[in-house]
Amino acid sequence: MERLLKDDPQGHPPAKYQVLGDVAEWTTNIGHPGYANAAMAEIFDTGVISKMFFNVATGFASTVEHTVAKAEQDCKRIFTKWKDKGLV
Secondary structure (H helix, E strand, C coil): CHHHHHCCCCCCCCCCCHHHHHHHHHCCCCCCCCCCCHHHHHHHHCCHHHHHHHHHHCCCCCCHHHHHHHHHHHHHHHHHHHHHCCCC
16 A cells, blocks of 8 residues: 555656555544544535535635535534434
């Protein structure tokens, strides 16, 4: 794996993924410091957070505050759904 990170034939430049060599040391599970659960998985899988960042970074959002409020609303809806099922 280390060799591939340093010289990936598909990478342009070939070492562009080398920064990920120690990724296990600086990443954690979704939901940290708590446990991963069904609600967190759905938020992650449906891209609620990444869409929020995308919309702000690209100027697609009307305002940062509106975009964050929409993401919060989506997260609350998802958590409520899983709480109602007794899985959170």
